[in-house]
Amino acid sequence: MKYMLTYDLMESMRNTNQWLGATARAYASYPIMSWGANPTIDWLKAWGEVTERTFSRMVVKPDWGIPSVSMEDGKDHDVKVEMVLERDFGDLIHFKVVGRQPMARRVLLVAPMSGHYATLLRKTVMSLLPDCDVFITDWHNARDIPVSAGKFDVEDYTLYLVDFMKKLGSDIHVVAVCQPVPLALAATAYLAEEDPTAQPRSLTLIGGPVDPEANHTEVTDFGRSVTMGQLEETMIQRVGFKYAGVGRMVYPGLLQLASFISMNGETHANAFRDQIIRTAKGEAADHDKHNTFYDEYLAVMDMTAEFYLSTVQRIFKDRDIARNAFVVDGRPVDISKITTVAVKIVEGEKDDISAPGQCLAALGLLTGLPESKKAAHLEPGAGHYGIFAGGKWRRNIRPLVLDFIDANSDVPKPARRKSGKVVALK
Template sequence: MAIGEFGGLPPRVVEGSPALTTPMYWMYELAHASLNPARAVTDATKILFQNPLNPWTHTEIGKSIAAACELFERTTRRYGKPEWGITDTEVNGVRTPVEIRCVWEKPFCRLLHFDRALTRPLRMPAPRVLIVAPMSGHYATLLRGTVEAFLPTHDVYITDWSDARMVPLAAGRFDLDDYIDYIIEMLHALGPGMHVMAVCQPSVPVVAAVSVMEAARDPFVPQSMTLMGGPIDTRRNPTAVNNLAAERGIDWFRSHVITKVPFPHPGVMRDVYPGFLQLNGFISMNLDRHVDAHKDLFSNLVKGDGDLVDKHRDFYDEYLAVMDLAAEYYLQTVDTVFIKHALPKGEMTHRGTPVDPTKITRVALMTVEGENDDISGLGQTEATHGLCTAIPAHRRVHYVQKGVGHYGVFNGSRFKSEIVPRICDFMASASDPKAARAAAE
């Protein structure tokens, strides 16, 4: 995800605001705690006016009071990490249970495997794909639809990034170099023959990780990498949110959006870009739309339209669940990707070693963009092809999906019907041993 998704702040959110200090997070926690009595009263009132024995329950006034109570509760709640909610999938026309297991873990990430309990063996082993979820404010569950789309035909793994406020300071720091190391370690843990798919923001570290592995002739290099709506070169067709970083510079971000985790969170005193500040940025970009959505929620609660109410709850339970980002990771990524444009300029390094995409020869490349993407502009992901010049032309694919924006690149009906089949075909061709052998030669 580009900087708008990657915890970016729209100018109007903090225009002219002073630099943040450590007490800001503490004040936020105090304000949240101070609302607990009001929330308790509101919950009790809601229960009272939803009780069928209460004669006011079935009146317009009673329904309005209950709706107002729910609206207050939802707008003052801290939303926890959503559940995946994936219990089964369909494989070859058969409903198949799915068990989510952690197969690799470090302080800032868990690698999850969506293990399909197949009732009968497949004629050919399913391609294995590692989905690298963005570490950009929202949890990996934002890609629930992406996982569900690939489960029927693929053996799916996904990165489940940790909330920085939940990681003790003793676990050490986490920056962009560590992110790249994590990807490499995951590929080693999973073994050869993997396919990697980076959704938005991870496109840069995935290209860097594969470049490092290819330079070392690592046998665990993936068979293919698919980059979706990623900010490889934000100088191309820059969006408003891309320009934010260039206009303000890294020192502004360091002084305005970084603060320390307060007690009693496990990560107390860790420097982070806090989730509540990111959420402020997310909402302000489309404030009118969110206000209207909550007005509609009130109306639908009063009318008793359960389907529309459930849709609102499902969406905002996910959208309002945000996590803190480690400050060193956030700042290094903003500086490297959005300010210095280090990768497309050939200036990016990993642990002091140059990152050289021209070393990539054994990995097939596919890039996917959305026609109406206002986060990662058209051409930003396609720029990867100009960097990975050693990949043969027949093993490189670029696709632009008509009529979709940023989220439509990895979710929604057009993603499932038009993008997923193309990625599946691409991965199948990349698995061809003859093509891989010819590329290596």
């Protein structure tokens, strides 16, 4: 599998399916096709539209598309995406609300590098912007990074987080979602020894695999059942000539997408069938619920081979974080050294990616942290996506996170906006 030919073959298959969809749509759109009533043509056009859009989205990085924010002055303020720190494998960006005074709450969202772009957290960003100054880690697609930029594994990821936290200062509150949860914990412990004054005020860990063995899922079962040699031979490919990262060894986003879809294959198949039916009936829209979700879900990025393999080896197989045996750049990282950073755990009752207990294991590692600075929340009925986006996040989890941030800040509690009104916090 570790050949450019394999990578280019996957891209050719994707491109061919996109072309087939475009061809079917164009053919069915010819005026001559409307001379007689023929439902087959309507179905062909609908299939073409859905198929073309589906396969075209797989190679496009979604825009942030953050709408304006309504503030207490009664005006809508535009949101600009600003570069704070630019690096080869990922940037630190800031969502600046134009014309707004500095906010007391400053939040760093640590986005996952697990096949999707950081825009997967767009709704999380939108929900926090009215009440917080929001920063996020914006990871790059490995296929676009030249080989000359070097490697990027879990240790490099951790050091990136260390640099981002240093850049933002000690009044930052870190919220890590999914895959980076154990590495955000490690980065904070790294700072606890290297530069204690640069540690964040609080650390909110949402649905991440601190200890994958705490509660098994299909993801953890897969990690245990295959050898590293099998993974390297079957999952790793070399970027083809079409991209700037030509020759770089990667875990392709298309393979990761196939894995995602296979976990709930019937659900996805039904969703696309229903969308074709709606399109044929003229009931679909460009930004309807299906397109809004799948435009993001299908947009995937490649990970560097070393990041993917080291994640499986050190987080899932060896359980370096769970055993408090993680090493970064030759330096052991002792999580018990975290003594001042408040830590909150958020898990979903029905999370099938990082099941309840996997993230909660972090509290057991924080032996140097007072119990008063530890907190945990299990959201009833919530799946993996629901604990950082959607109704359960907005109604139940987000208020708890903001309260936790306020409880561990040295500044007075600011007003919180709700439904266009300002609510004073006591």
